[in-house]
Amino acid sequence: MRRFLSALLLVLAALAAAAPAHAERVRDLGSFDGVRPNQLTGYGIVVGLDGTGDDNFEYLTEAMRGVSGRMGLTLPPGVSPGLKNAAAVMITAELPPFAKPGQTIDVTVSAIGKARSLRGGSLVLTPLYGADGQIYSMAQGNLAVGGLGVSGRDGSQLSVNVPTVGRIADGATVEREVATGFDTLGELRFNLNTADFQTAARMRDAINARYAGAARVVDAVTLSIVMPFGSDARAEMIAGIEMIEVTPAQTPARVIVNSRTGTVVINSAVRLSPAAISHGKLVVRIEEDPLIVQPEPFSRGETAQEEASTISIEEEEARVVAMPGAANLSEIVDALNMLGVGASDLVVILEALKQAGALQAEMVVM
Structure with a gap:
């Protein structure tokens, strides 16, 4: 009996370890059509x-x-x-x-x-x-x-x-109630907050596992769910559906750039292929040092200002950095930190990597 309990505990521990780590409740992924403010x-x-x-x-x-x-x-x-x-x-x-x-x-x-x-x-x-x-x-x-x-x-x-x-x-x-059709329609539609066919399919499967044949996918946003008649039975079914846990599909690879603040956000789906980057800085400095010219004594001349400008150009030595292919977010951050550049230069480098095909992500400029 003790061996059986030990084996059962090991099986339960394995099942708990295999459970999805990022499962979300259905109610957190969207809302029922008409049930809104x-x-x-x-x-x-x-x-x-x-x-x-x-x-x-x-x-x-x-x-x-x-x-x-x-x-x-x-x-x-x-x-x-x-x-x-x-x-x-x-x-x-x-x-x-x-x-x-x-x-x-x-x-x-x-x-x-x-x-x-x-x-x-x-x-x-x-x-x-x-x-x-x-x-x-x-x-x-x-x-x-x-x-x-x-x-x-x-x-x-x-x-x-x-x-x-x-x-x-x-x-x-x-003073007036808004008609939602909650207790009259044979089917209710559930709308996802973010359009994704894979998430919709996973939600359909999770709902059908509990309520056989109740849900079908209409499009990337909407599921149609067959409801029982009667507000009490319908409310009980909706409450059960909203607490079902579903693992959403991985979000598309995106790099979000705020052009006003220079903020750059990279999500975990971004991938970086091997690439070489040459990056240097050019500094142009203009110094103004005006001179005051005095007239000769007892002359009719006037005091004047003579402009004197000094222009200098400094160019830092450009470094060529080999960017290794990165498979996760921390590796991408480490690779970008190798360049040691500011936010504005980082945006330019990311755009160049995108054009070169080394950055597998969508660039979104806010």
Whole structure:
């Protein structure tokens, strides 16, 4: 019996060692079609500001007329009220999937005019619209602003963070539910975050191993999964699928170059073939040493400046470095470090290696 247990432990240890080291859950590789958040936007008015509003902003004035009209107050024609205590704002929010009427969501309020600060303001009741033009939520509440802006009478100003953007926690109430087709469609589609046929095929096989014949590959991004009818059974199946572990396919070989910062990122799939590189630096130096020329005594001449320039050129001895073929990321880094060059020179060398066919990777310049 003891020998049997020992053998069983050895088998389990071998299986654990053979398990994929980089397996990911299905829920981390993509999402089900329709089960996603939706963006909402709206245009509104923030009132109660301490003289930091827009001040006679034309469309703010018209918006205030509309707000006053809804409250039963009609402003006389041609009257432009002083609006330093109000500001025109854009409201944005994200409607979570399956959000129901009566639930609340957070909103972000941003000034779109000349308001200096939204601190201490309150958002007037504002409808939030979806991409289809329908009202899905109503927003209202007091803003929490993390920034601070102050100014002096001489025009000097000081700002800490951004005082023209604020948030209202639970500031909008959901008024309409977004139809997802979750409980009516016979098949649900699962979309990968990154298009890859091999990852899609592996995910199909992993799902079918647990739910026989349920999944099929539509394209490099989408899998179609047959679902049982009934929301309870369907939710249980989706929960099980999302926790299945799949080993994604290796990412394509890429070298990412940020041309603004000089940052170079190389992923582990990059391969380097043997190559020889000659690299040197040319330094051109121009020195200006102007001379002041004085006129002779008792002459009518004037003091003048005579230009004197010295131009020198220095060229470092070019070194020829043999780049060995590298099979992994650490070897590529060691090979590139042999050159001892800066980020900008490294980008040029990588591009030349790509053109010479020695760098098996896609160059992506940001």
